[in-house]
Amino acid sequence: MLSRREFLKRTNAAGIGILSAGTRALFADPLGLPIGCQTWPVRAMISKDFPGTLKTLARAGFQSIELCSPVGYADSGFAGVGKYSGAELRSILGDAGVTCISSHFTIEELRKDQEGRIAWAKDVGLTQMMVPSLEGPHHPTVDDVKRAADEYNRMAARAARAGIQQGLHNEGWTLSMADGHRTYDLLFKFLDPSLVKFQFQVSSISQGYDPIKYFTRYPGRFISMHVQGWSAKTRKITPVGKGTLNWKRIFAAAKVGGIKNYFVEMSLPMMEASVPYLRALRV
Numbered sequence: 001m002l003s004r005r006e007f008l009k010r011t012n013a014a015g016i017g018i019l020s021a022g023t024r025a026l027f028a029d030p031l032g033l034p035i036g037c038q039t040w041p042v043r044a045m046i047s048k049d050f051p052g053t054l055k056t057l058a059r060a061g062f063q064s065i066e067l068c069s070p071v072g073y074a075d076s077g078f079a080g081v082g083k084y085s086g087a088e089l090r091s092i093l094g095d096a097g098v099t100c101i102s103s104h105f106t107i108e109e110l111r112k113d114q115e116g117r118i119a120w121a122k123d124v125g126l127t128q129m130m131v132p133s134l135e136g137p138h139h140p141t142v143d144d145v146k147r148a149a150d151e152y153n154r155m156a157a158r159a160a161r162a163g164i165q166q167g168l169h170n171e172g173w174t175l176s177m178a179d180g181h182r183t184y185d186l187l188f189k190f191l192d193p194s195l196v197k198f199q200f201q202v203s204s205i206s207q208g209y210d211p212i213k214y215f216t217r218y219p220g221r222f223i224s225m226h227v228q229g230w231s232a233k234t235r236k237i238t239p240v241g242k243g244t245l246n247w248k249r250i251f252a253a254a255k256v257g258g259i260k261n262y263f264v265e266m267s268l269p270m271m272e273a274s275v276p277y278l279r280a281l282r283v
Contacts, residue, residue, distance in 0.1 A: 030251040030283045031259070034063035034099070035275060038226055038265035043068070043077030045268075050081055054096035056268075061275035064099045066130075066224075066263045069117065072106035086123025102128040102224065102261065104169070107135055110155055118162045128165045128223065130199050133172035134187075140178040142186060149190030156195035167223050169199045175207060184209065188218055197223035197258070202250070203237060205230055211250050215257030222257035226265040229274065239270045241277030251283040 029035055037057055039046060045053040057065060070082030084092065093100050103126055105117055110131065121129055134148040156166035168174065168187065176183045188198075198221055202211050215222060229238035230245050241247060254262070264271045264278075 029278060030247070030262075030281045031255055033259075033261055035061060035278050036064035036066060036261055036263040037062045037271050038066045038263040039078075040068055040076075040104075041265060041271065042268055043073075047077035047080055050084075051092050051096065054092065054098055058097045060268075060272045061279065062098060062264070062271075064101070064261065064263075065093075067100055067103035067124075067126075069103055069105045069109060069120075071117065071120075072109040073104070086120070086125065089124050100124070101126055102130060102167075102263075104130045104132055107131050107133070107152075114155055114158060118159060118164055121164055122162065126164070128167055129159060130167040130169055130224075132169045133174045134168065136173055136176075136183075138176075140173070140176055140183060142179050142181065145178050145183050145186045146190050149187055153190075153192045153195055156192065160195055165197060165223065166195065167197045167199045169226070170201050170204055170209065175204065175209070188221060193221055197221065199223060200225040200257075201228075202226060202245070203228040203230055205245070206235065212253040215250075215253035215259070219256050220258040222254070222259050224261045224263065225254060225259055227262050227274070228264075228266050229270070237266055237270065239266070239277070240264060240274035241281075242273070247277075247281060248283055251281070255283070 039053075042053055042057070045056070054065065067081065068076065068078045070078045070080070074082070081089070103121065103124075109117055117129070131152070134152055136144045136148045152166070152168065159166045168191065170184055174184050174187065178186060198218070200211050200214060200222055202225060205211060211225065227240055229240045229243040230236075231238050231243035233244060264274050266274070
């Protein structure tokens with residue numbers, strides 16, 4: 001039997017512990033956002049065991065994931081995801097303890113059947129549909145970029161009517177040059193800010209695309225980012241916090257840019273090694 005004094009002592013201590021844990025949870029993680037990861041690096045695992053892969057990511061500390069479409073990325077390991085109904089996918093995600101509101105779709109699959117892909121996205125519970133790159137000539141002109149942007153604006157308008165936010169990643173053709181201008185910069189001019197948000201690939205800093213400059217130059221135009229550590233000394237990808245990037249400044253700028261979620265995207269060991277740093281980071 002515990003005395004009243006001992007009982008109060010223990011319950012007060014427990015209460016302080018709970019409060020401390022709650023305080024850490026409240027202020028941990030940059031911008032108070034859940035730590036997310038892209039599933040592309042673990043596509044080989046997903047092709048063998050999708051539910052098990054999600055549980056592995058959750059155990060590593062990831063609270064949200066970004067998928068790749070089982071149609072557009074069928075040949076990359078995601079075909080098996082398509083065998084599940086939206087309700088089944090939501091159940092699998094819930095069982096693993098992760099959320100998912102975003103997925104990548106290829107521009108080609110949206111051209112072929114955007115309505116069908118929107119229906120799948122809504123069935124799964126997605127609110128964001130990302131395209132990795134727009135397609136155009138290898139050496140585009142400004143007019144080529146304008147045509148690609150016009151097409152994507154029309155797609156984004158259809159998605160918006162269904163309650164879906166279209167986004168554009170920066171890789172591939174999007175990082176080309178057009179008549180002496182960066183195609184990416186022209187897209188900020190040609191894409192409708194009320195319809196299209198941007199998703200920034202942090203590792204594109206290796207090609208001269210500085211996330212801080214873009215987030216502050218185009219406030220409110222971004223919705224998410226793919227996170228990689230980078231060493232300017234070795235010019236190699238590193239776990240987040242291990243390279244030469246100033247993550248406090250990046251996340252502070254990301255807030256200005258409008259970032260609502262972020263996804264770590266590297267090899268699984270590097271992603272796992274990034275979690276403790278992100279948990280401790282204060283912005």
